[in-house]
Amino acid sequence: MSIFDQTNKRRCTNSVKWDAMDKVYGLTDASDILPMWVADMDFTAPVAVTKALREHAEKTVFGYSFVGEEALQSIIDWQNTRHNWQIEKDSILFCNGVVAALANCITALTNPGDKVLISSPVYPPFYNIPKSNAREVISCPLVEQDGTFVFDFEVFEQALSQNIKAYILCNPHNPGGYVWDEATLKEIVRLCAKYDVLIISDEIHSDLMIDGATHTPLAKIAGAEIDRIITCMAPTKTFNLAGIQVAYMIVTDKRKRLKLEAINMASGQGSLNTFASVALQAAYTEGSSWLDELLTYISKNMDYAIKELEQLPGIRITKPQGTYLLWIDYRDLALDEKEMMKRLLETGKLALEPGTKYGEEGRGFLRMNVACSFETIKDGVQRFKLALQS
Numbered sequence: 001m002s003i004f005d006q007t008n009k010r011r012c013t014n015s016v017k018w019d020a021m022d023k024v025y026g027l028t029d030a031s032d033i034l035p036m037w038v039a040d041m042d043f044t045a046p047v048a049v050t051k052a053l054r055e056h057a058e059k060t061v062f063g064y065s066f067v068g069e070e071a072l073q074s075i076i077d078w079q080n081t082r083h084n085w086q087i088e089k090d091s092i093l094f095c096n097g098v099v100a101a102l103a104n105c106i107t108a109l110t111n112p113g114d115k116v117l118i119s120s121p122v123y124p125p126f127y128n129i130p131k132s133n134a135r136e137v138i139s140c141p142l143v144e145q146d147g148t149f150v151f152d153f154e155v156f157e158q159a160l161s162q163n164i165k166a167y168i169l170c171n172p173h174n175p176g177g178y179v180w181d182e183a184t185l186k187e188i189v190r191l192c193a194k195y196d197v198l199i200i201s202d203e204i205h206s207d208l209m210i211d212g213a214t215h216t217p218l219a220k221i222a223g224a225e226i227d228r229i230i231t232c233m234a235p236t237k238t239f240n241l242a243g244i245q246v247a248y249m250i251v252t253d254k255r256k257r258l259k260l261e262a263i264n265m266a267s268g269q270g271s272l273n274t275f276a277s278v279a280l281q282a283a284y285t286e287g288s289s290w291l292d293e294l295l296t297y298i299s300k301n302m303d304y305a306i307k308e309l310e311q312l313p314g315i316r317i318t319k320p321q322g323t324y325l326l327w328i329d330y331r332d333l334a335l336d337e338k339e340m341m342k343r344l345l346e347t348g349k350l351a352l353e354p355g356t357k358y359g360e361e362g363r364g365f366l367r368m369n370v371a372c373s374f375e376t377i378k379d380g381v382q383r384f385k386l387a388l389q390s
């Protein structure tokens with residue numbers, strides 16, 4: 001029996017994953033729908049995190065606080081032990097979330113009207129954040145190769161040459177769970193340097209490495225180009241703490257740090273909720289074995305779901321190297337996305353994410369979150385089969 005076998009009651013807790021499906025999917029009643037959509041796990045956080053939060057609550061005084069030395073050190077140690085990456089304390093800037101960090105980078109380091117490049121299909125805020133801040137989004141498609149998506153560097157360079165100001169990289173990649181190798185990352189850095197492009201590297205999924213895959217922080221291999229990179233990281237995806245809202249940027253270039261600090265100053269942001277740094281520190285100092293157990297569990301969930309779903313004609317799934325999301329290819333079926341979603345929701349009573357949420361290149365794919373108990377995976381697989389067999 002694993003701690004992850006436990007099923008937690010999340011319905012009626014104001015959970016986005018469990019309680020917002022009616023709004024997200026336009027349903028009048030979503031009470032019988034199984035949510036396997038947004039990237040939020042069903043698992044309880046490590047005991048060390050809940051214990052630290054409880055102890056903090058028991059202090060009963062919640063005045064203004066700052067992030068202490070121990071929390072800062074826990075980030076440095078985590079990056080060192082988990083990713084063999086040495087970072088400096090002064091390079092760390094905090095944020096309430098990685099999406100907020102992306103927004104701060106865009107507003108602080110680019111100007112209205114500037115072009116921002118992304119590699120699609122990709123996490124929706126990569127489109128929305130620059131667009132909402134009056135920047136032009138240029139979407140450069142990844143190309144399919146042996147069941148995964150890869151960079152076509154000719155097309156990528158062509159895009160970069162069009163006066164691009166910033167590139168947002170998803171490392172590892174969501175959706176799809178591609179863990180970019182060092183050669184790919186070096187080529188991204190080389191080309192962005194050639195066209196003097198800022199790189200914002202979203203590495204929120206970096207701790208979720210499946211079957212021994214290795215995450216390479218982009219800045220770690222950037223050599224002399226390190227100052228053109230802002231790395232965005234967080235313990236929230238790793239330890240299921242998204243509601244705690246804590247993230248950080250690693251910014252080696254002092255001028256960029258000053259600009260980012262000025263943006264915080266202008267909007268009155270910048271300090272963390274007093275519980276956020278407590279959760280971060282507990283997760284990073286005491287959460288390692290919890291994470292290792294989680295990764296083994298997720299890998300087994302993936303194996304089961306892939307084996308079962310690939311028995312359905314027209315379904316293909318490549319096991320991801322990172323994250324807990326399956327990118328399900330149903331392009332061989334004569335089903336358009338609307339019909340597929342209708343079947344899943346109405347017949348299967350199952351909420352997955354339609355691929356086009358990640359861009360046009362996602363058409364014919366579904367994203368399925370497998371960070372749940374094995375019982376839930378079995379239920380989800382059954383619901384998927386029911387939807388397709390109808």
Ligand SMILES: Cc1ncc(COP(=O)(O)O)c(C=O)c1O
Nearest residue numbers: 039097098099100123174204247
């Ligand atoms: C690539 C990526 N970046 C950022 C986020 C969200 O980060 P946050 O909750 O810290 O804003 C997600 C959540 O799924 C994600 O997949």
